[in-house]
Amino acid sequence: MQTSFLKIATATAALCFSTFAIAQQKYSVSGTIKDKKNGELLIGVTVKVAEDPTINVVANEYGFYSLSLPEGNYTMIISYPGYRDFEQQIKVDQNIKLDLPLSQEEQSVGKIDEVVISGIKKDKNLTSAQMGTETLSIKNIEKLPVLFGEKDVMKTIQLLPGIKSNGEGSSGFSVRGGATDQNLILLDEAPVYNASHLLGFFSTFNSDALKDASIIKGNSPAQYGGRLSSVMDVKMKDGNNQDYNVNGGIGLISSRLSVEGPIQKEKSSFIVSGRRTYADLFLKSTDDFKDSKLYFYDLNLKANYQINDNNRLYLSGYFGRDVLGIGKTFSTDWGNTTATLRWNSIINSKLFSNTSFIYSNYNYKISLESNDNTFGLNSQIEDWNLKQDFTWFAGNKHSVRFGFQSIYHTLTPSSASGTSVSSFPRNPRYSWENAVYMNDDFKASDKLTVNYGLRLSTFSVLGGDTFNTYENGTLTGSQYLEKGKFGKTYVNLEPRITANYRINEVSSVKGGYSRNTQNLHLLSNSSSGNPTDQWIGSSYTVKPEIADQVSLGYSRNFNHNNYEINAEIYYKSMQNQIDFKNGAQITFDTAADVESELLFGKGRAYGLELIAKKKSGKLTGWISYTLSKTERKINGINDNEWYDARMDKTHDLSIVATYELNKKWSVSGLFLYSTGNAVTFPTGKYELNGQTIFQYSSRNADRMPAYHRMDLSATYEPETTKRFRGSWSFGIYNLYGRENAYTITFEDNPNNPGTTRAMQTSLFRWVPNITYNFKF
Known part of the structure; x- marks a missing residue:
């Protein structure tokens, strides 16, 4: 009897389990989402299911999406800013591959029909677990007033909270108390080591x-x-695979031109975009500067080819160069070269692969010639990079990223040569940086989303040079490492986690912790950065920089998500921070080891970031404010006490607004205010051999004057034909002529040699611009 009962129970359980398994069987619906007009893959498109509001997935940065559904009939809803919502009826009884084309919203007559690629849902600030993230709309950028009339993503991000400009005209920026080199800048996955032209303008x-x-x-x-x-x-754009387009702009000192179109319609495309300044042409018209050079150029190239429905190849490159010279006396040039070969592969309905081979090079050269004396200085950093990344849509609740990255670095230190210096060839320094990682975007419930991950990074010093060891700037040891040999290896675990809890339909709270490490370091003695600043790698003396950051945030939307307010507070603790010792001798003597002039310690940064946005209507814009503190504590500096870092700014305010007057005219304006950078001014002086020597006390104990200015611009978009479209942009930089300090130097007062006077250098008072933009 007992045996019979067990048999019956087992059979019943098996039948129930089988029925449950069949009922729960799910199928995958996956594919890519493109712009119907030009074939561009769209990033961050939202895919929903009308029958189950809890199913909500987002396409990755390569336009791929995947979701899982039980057997049945469904209505898929696809939405993306600047595009018409799209609905697709589907019957799910097997795995389905469904590529989706989206159409742009109809534009009013006279408006430039340009893609707004921002990847931002109106309530993304309430739903995403990712903290401290801003995605920029390229279309909105073009309306903002900027220096010389050039729309610029680097200038635009400096209008956001927690991101501070390093100075007038500079594209260098500081994020939450970090130095300029602590920002990873990627162009099609390739690192860009100097993201500026014309000294940052x-x-x-x-x-x-x-x-x-x-x-x-x-x-x-x-x-x-x-x-x-x-x-x-x-x-970068992929290029239009449906039709040929030409667009560009002609300005007062620079022009640009882009051409894109299909190589084979719907299968492959290209884009070529170039830009050049021509200030040097005006210099040639003067007798004093006719032999001078002052210009930059850059060229963006990209092509892609669809091998089949599941595989696509991309090849992109960037080439840019600055040239500055005064006759045969002085010349300098610097620039970046990057190249990325990328293979996208849809392995199956849930697994997406991206394999990238990346090259990056930054170098500069300086030459001086005076009478019979010559002098040259050069440096270079070169990377070869292999990156393998997988996206696994494990289910509607999990989107998992995992993979590895391997970078081979070659850093050539600043090397001088010529008749006026001792010439010693500097050996390149080689290193190998590797990492493996895993990250999961987990929708734990309707209200809770968690993004967590772990990164294991290693950095190995490779042979080919002599490595010195210093303790507080004093040489304690030296060893030669043969080329090809492994030296010191640093290993670091980097956990990250952020979480978002949606309180209700209009508000949410966020929190997060992250650890980051850095093995490449930029040595700079200026706040804004120069092309000749020197990159070095971690070594026997220089250890990896480490930062631990904790942050909390609150978001609230109003009026159907057309208004939003976001607030975040953060605290960041930093290890192995680098600064020059007091009285550091930074010379061009190639026999000197710059590591002997460095000291190491810790840092901290904390602050409050606020931003209020108006996202729709005739008037749009935002107000952002940052209250923050950034300090360093390094033995041997400032009596071993905390001191303000160079990038410390207590207050930082930006007000940005755009107003549509009518179908043809729109106006934009911005106002900036910030506390001046921390600097060290002299506190006394003495005379030695007829020369005045200034004395300094505490590091960065003084302040540059506060910085503020207002810019205005107007855009005129006349009625155009279906094929040709044009617009005019008019603007003025620094409307009320504020003479902001670029540098302050000190000298003996000629009227009273016993006293000292400060001399301020300012760059711009009023800078008008006129640019004509066209597209056909």
Whole structure:
């Protein structure tokens, strides 16, 4: 009897389990989402299921999405800013591959029909677990007033909270108390080591060639690494695979031109975008400067080819150069070269692969010639990079990223040569940086979303040079490491987690923790950064920089998500921070080891970030404010006490607004205010051999004057034909002529040699601009 009962129970359980398994069987619906007009893959498109509001997935940065559904009939709803919502009826009884084309919203007559690629849902600030992230709309950028009339993503991000400009005209920026080099800047996955032209007045990014730009302030997912403070991820357009287009602009000192179109319609496409300044042409018209050179150029190239429905190849490159010279006396040039070969593969309905081979090179050269004396200085950093990334849509609740990255670095230190210095060849230094990572975006419930991950990074010093060891700037040891040999290896675990809890339909709270490490370091003695600043790698003396950041945030939306307010507080603790010792001798003597002039310690940064946005209507814009503190504590500096870091600014305020007057005219304006950078001014002086020597006390105990200015611009978009469209942009930079300090130097007062006077240098008072933009 007992045996019979067990048999019956077992059979019943098996039948129930079988029925349950059949009922629960799910199928995959996956594919890519494109712009119907030009074939561009769209980033961050939202895919929902009308019958089950809890199913809500987002396409990755390569336009791929995947969701799981039980057997049945469904209505898929696809939505994306700037595009018409799209509905698709589907019957699910097997795995389905469904590629979806989206159409742009109809534009009013006279408006430039340009893609708004921001990847931002109106309530994304309430639903996403990712903290400290901003995605920029390329279309909105073009309306903002900027220096010389150039729309610029680098200048625009400096209008956001927690991101501070390093100075007038500079594209260098500081994020949450970090130095300029603590920002990872990527262009199609390739690192850009100097993202500026003309000493920072322009950035390397030609917005005509860009598809998407986003910045993450410290709480980055595990697939990003190598920098402490932020990741700026910039992606180029793929190129129109439906039709040929030409667009560009003609300005007062620079012009640009882009051409894109299909190589084989719907299968392959290309884009070529170039830009050049021509200030040097005006110099040639003067007798004093006719032999001078002052210009930059850059070129963006990209092509892609669809091998089949599941595989696509991309090849992109960037080439940029600055040239500055005064006759035969002085010349300098610097620039970046990057190249990315990428293979996208849909392995199956749930697994997406991206394999990238990446090359990056930054170098500069300086030459001086006076009578019979010559002098030259050069430096270079070169990377070869292999990256393998997988996206696994494990279910409607999990989107998992995992993979590895391997970078071979070659850093050539600043090397001088010539008749006026002792010439000693500097050996390149080699290193190998590796990382493996895993990251999961987990929708735990309707209200709770968690993004967590782990990154394991290693950095190995490779042979080919002599490595000295210093303790507080004093030489304690030296060893030669043969080329090809492994030296010191640093290993670091980097956990990251962020979580978002949606309180109700209009508000949410967030929290997060992240650890980041950095093994490449920029040595700079200025706040704004110069092309000749020197990159060095971790070594026997220089250890990896480490940052631990904790942040909390609150978001609230109003009026059907057309208004939003976001607030975040953060605290960041930093290890192995680098600064020059007091009286550091930074010379061009190539026999000197710059590591002997360095000291190491800790840092901390904390602050409050606020931003209020109006996202729709005739008037749009935002107000952002940051209250923050950034300090360093390094033995041997400032009596071993905490001191303000160079990038410390207590207050930082930005007000940005755009107003549509009518179908043809719109006006924009911005106002900026910030506390001046921390600097060290002399506290006394004495005379030695007829020369005045200034004395300094506490490091960064003084302040530059507060910085503020207002810019205005107007855009005129006349009625155009179906094929040709044009617009005019008029603007003025620094409307009320504020003479902001670029540098302050000190000298003996000629009227009273016993006293000292401060001399302020300002760059711009009023800078008008006129630009004509066209597209056909």
